[in-house]
Amino acid sequence: MDPRARPFRSVLYIPASKERALDKARGLAADAIIFDLEDAVAPAEKVNARATLAAQLDQGGYGARVRLVRINGFDTEWGLDDARAAAGMACDAVLLPKVESPDQLDRLAEITGDLPIWAMMETPLGMLNAGAIAAHPKLQGMVMGTNDLAKELTARFRPDREPMLTALGLCLLAARAHGLIIIDGVYNAFKDDEGLLVECMHGRDMGFDGKSLIHPAQLDVTNRAFAPSDDDIDLARRQIAAFEETEAAGQGVAVVDGKIVENLHxxxxxxTLAKAEAIAAMHGS
Structure with a gap:
């Protein structure tokens, strides 16, 4: 399946060192999973985490969920060995942290071969080079690392995310220009459903494909926010029907709910309908 045809509403981080969490993830309603060898794994556990993750992925059972393996950066003692290990894992792509230039992706691709690459976008230099990064032939998607980005910017977290808008917009433009998937950053208050919904809708309105999550409790809110609503589906069907009827009758303009419907609509x-069908096919609903 073309990755862009899959739903990416919810992208859940799972620590690669925790067998129980890796097993539980098989039954969670996440569209994609980031199996994390980086921030979620303590230094003393990083080497063993590779073997733990490889065994769990070999065992399978993750269904249609997209399996992303986030390695440590090449500026750490674990990055190269992580990349070599990921190249042999039963995963869909490898995710590189703190990408700031296409050269980093070249270096990873030399190790991982035909395995697709995703980029964590989380530094000011990464934002400024987003267009060049997105143009890399092996890159399939981007994930916003808003916590690290806020730290680098010395920005404050605000409900309207105004301090982040330039960075988010630059990466969105780059991703859309090159046909990539792009995932919004995490919402840290995992018990705050109301705040999560506000941020999900903000990301959805901006154009993100979905949101990265730190806790399974955030899945339901996020999946609903990034899925077409019943009203969206109804409107889409009526727009298509009206347009086709107008064309068949040789008339010039279709109108739905007082608004003109053109080819782009x-x-x-x-x-919208294809996304709804893909979600239903993936999760059996």
């Missing part, structure tokens, strides 16, 4: 409507 029909294309968006078809994408």
């Amino acid at each position: 029909v294309a968006t409507a078809r994408e």
Whole structure:
């Protein structure tokens, strides 16, 4: 399946060192999983985490969920060995942290071969080079690392995310220009469903494909926020029907709910229906 045709509403981080968490992830309603060898794994556990993760991925059972392995950076003592290990794992892509230039992706690709690459976008230099990074031929997706980015910017977390808008927008432009998947950053208050929903809707309105999550409790809110609503699906069907009827009758303009429907609206409507169908097929609902 074309990765862009899959749903990426919820992308859940799972520590690669925790067998219980890795097993539980098989039954969670996440569209994708980031199996994390980096921040979620203590230094003393990093070497063993590779073997733990490889064994769990070999065992399978993750269904249609996209399996991303986040390695440590090449500026650490674990990065190269992580990349070599990931190249042999039963995963869909490898995720490199703190990407700031295409050269880093070149170096990773030399090790991982045909395995698709994703980039963590989490530094000011990464934001400024987002276009060049997105153009890399092996890159399939981007994940915003908003916690690290806020630290680098010395920015404050605000509900409207105004301090982040430039960075988020630069990466969105780069991703869309090159046909990539792009995932919004995490929401840290995992018990705050109301705040999570606000941030999900903000990301969805901006154009992100989905949101990265730190806790399974965030899955339901996020999946609903990034899925087409019943109203969205109904409108899409009516727009397509009206447009097709107008074309068949040889008339010039289709109108739905007092608004003109053009080719671009029909294309968006078809994408909405395709996304709803993909979600239903993936999760059996």
